[in-house]
Amino acid sequence: MRIKIRTSKWAIWARRLGSLALPLVLLPVLMHREGFIDASIFLVLILFAGAVAALAVLVALGALARLWVSGDRGWARALGGLVLGLICLLPFAYYGALALRYPPVTDMATAPRSDLPLIFEPDTAAMPPARMLPPEEQARVFPNAQTRLYPLDVVQLFALVDRLVAAENWDVRRRIEPLTAPDQGRINARIVTLPGWREEAVLLIRPNGRGARVDMRSASIGAPIDFGSNGMRISAFLGALDNEVTALLRDNPKINDPAPVEDAVPDVDIGNGQ
Numbered sequence: 001m002r003i004k005i006r007t008s009k010w011a012i013w014a015r016r017l018g019s020l021a022l023p024l025v026l027l028p029v030l031m032h033r034e035g036f037i038d039a040s041i042f043l044v045l046i047l048f049a050g051a052v053a054a055l056a057v058l059v060a061l062g063a064l065a066r067l068w069v070s071g072d073r074g075w076a077r078a079l080g081g082l083v084l085g086l087i088c089l090l091p092f093a094y095y096g097a098l099a100l101r102y103p104p105v106t107d108m109a110t111a112p113r114s115d116l117p118l119i120f121e122p123d124t125a126a127m128p129p130a131r132m133l134p135p136e137e138q139a140r141v142f143p144n145a146q147t148r149l150y151p152l153d154v155v156q157l158f159a160l161v162d163r164l165v166a167a168e169n170w171d172v173r174r175r176i177e178p179l180t181a182p183d184q185g186r187i188n189a190r191i192v193t194l195p196g197w198r199e200e201a202v203l204l205i206r207p208n209g210r211g212a213r214v215d216m217r218s219a220s221i222g223a224p225i226d227f228g229s230n231g232m233r234i235s236a237f238l239g240a241l242d243n244e245v246t247a248l249l250r251d252n253p254k255i256n257d258p259a260p261v262e263d264a265v266p267d268v269d270i271g272n273g274q
Helices: 009-033 039-070 075-101 135-141 154-168 229-251
Strands: 107-109 148-150 171-176 185-192 198-208 211-221
Touching: 009 039, 009 075, 039 075, 107 229, 148 229, 154 185, 154 198, 154 211, 154 229, 198 229, 211 229
Parallel strands: none
Antiparallel strands: 107 211, 148 211, 171 185, 185 198, 198 211
16 A cells, blocks of 8 residues: 655645745845935835735744654655745845934934035935934944044045045945145035935044034935944944044154245346346
8 A cells, every 4th residue: 555645735835935935035125225216215125025924934933843743745845935035034134123223313424414414316306304312322323423633634534535435335425626735625425325225424524723524414315214224334334434534644644734936036036137
């Protein structure tokens, strides 16, 4: 007598749900990055994808438990559904950890925001109010996100900032270059995060005593929270600028020395030929 071994329906559904969760996670991210869907639709779709991925993991665990008892076939399907579900849940776990680590804010700045205005696209005019931290809390969470003062003039410092922005491959929307030392320079750049959120960075370079100062703002556009990205961006950029300025001063120790005054030429009276 031949005994027929069944394939567990739980295992079949685990594999189906895991296979469904993968495109449900990837497609909204791609569409959000390309601007085909707005933030509200993206949130609904990505949360639904996360629910399907979690269901795939639960069904897969249930399938594995039943397979252990019943001896049915379907181990590969159950494990496949489990792996696919866990892969789809990894981004949710990562951003969940960031949400627990960083306060729920959307706007970070090292100076009054009136000094660092953003440039809005037409579809972001109705963005929700910014969520900000008090200065003392910002200094505690992001101690490196502070105004920088350097012994360089505005023109020299703007050149370094401009080069770093270009290295980051940010989408520069406005660039005001200082032509002389008393002028101010400003750069507004747009950044698209991995999930497709738009964020804007503003850099202001202005004279300060015998040198110049750099202030920076980074703000999310349409996102409910930034998961720490704005504060980390300011800290990382200004840290890189510290290194650039240090290297410049090390290699050019006399960069700020006053220019030598040429020897005075005595006046010669040639009016009467004497």
